Amino acid sequence: MTDVADTKTTTATKGSNQAPRDPKVIKALRNFAISMTVFNILGYTWLGFEQAWTWPLIALATGYTTEIVLEIVGARGEGRAPRFLGGGVRGVVEFLYPAHITSLAVNLLLYVNDQALVMMFGVVVAISGKWLFRAPVRGRLRHFMNPSNFGIMIVLVLFPWASVAPPYHFTENVSGIIDWIVPAVIITFGTMLNAKLTGRMWLIAGWLSVFALQSIVRGLFLETSIPAALSTMTGVAFVLFTNYMITDPGTSPSRPLSQVAFGGGVALVYGVLTGASIVYGLFFATAIVCAIRGGFLWSLHIANKAREQREAEQRIPDGVSQPVISPNGHNQPVGKEVVPA
16 A cells, blocks of 8 residues: 655656666565555455455556646646656556555545445545645655545545445455464565565554554543454554555655654554544544644755755855856946946
8 A cells, every 4th residue: 555656766767857766666666566456356356345346447547547647747847758758668567556556555445335436536636645745855846645545534534424444344255264364464575565675664663562552541541442452453454554554655754763753653643533532543643644744844944945045145255245247247246237348
């Protein structure tokens, strides 16, 4: 569910100002896309997914179309070539990895009965959010709102009758030891991907530790069953969220301490929302923390610009005018009339 390479470190194209994509990012994207595809195939043929089997195909068609159209519009506005050009078929496939992951994730985690248009709306919102919610990072605009999570959250807000996919459907048609093997496999592959490719193990550590802590605190002060609250962490839905949603490197920090703060912050907000009897707290908590991070990035950018402006002004001695070039090629102090030769 992660949208790994929407970090904008994308394939360089002729006439584009984008940096070449890190091979490590490409590998992470490919692995996540393959994992999502395999999980969907197994889900519809074996595990018991309850959405119509055609819906993943509809979600993919919607996601691909939205991604390509918005990229064309964005490239035209920024005066560059679309990122899916210049790399042949491989370039197009790599460009569509994020849309592939996002589209399958939205369909996988939403349950909207037989209203396919609502699911498609969620996919469009998820991918559009990458263009609407951006903040400057190292001199470039990067999206900060987790796409899949945002699309799901908006559907839940606008359509109160909609819900998340029932947790039982991830293992509805299996029993016994298989009930334990499914989450174990997800944890194993998710841990390998996050440890070797995304580098978000500190985030997972912060998320899990604070989640366990808030479960105990709610039990002590709100009379919540502590074993029941902690047992949430054993479900397939929680495991998927932990390894494939919250760890999206495109919308989470990279430094260890910042990762711990981000993951722990999501768990803390979740605890507050759940304590206030607000349902679907995982999705709302993630969106809130992503929004806070986006606001912080903009505040940091504005503060840095103000500091640079002050430093530039301090470098100009008092009483000395900044020179400009007159039409005849000679320096002319600012404020004095320039008479053409």
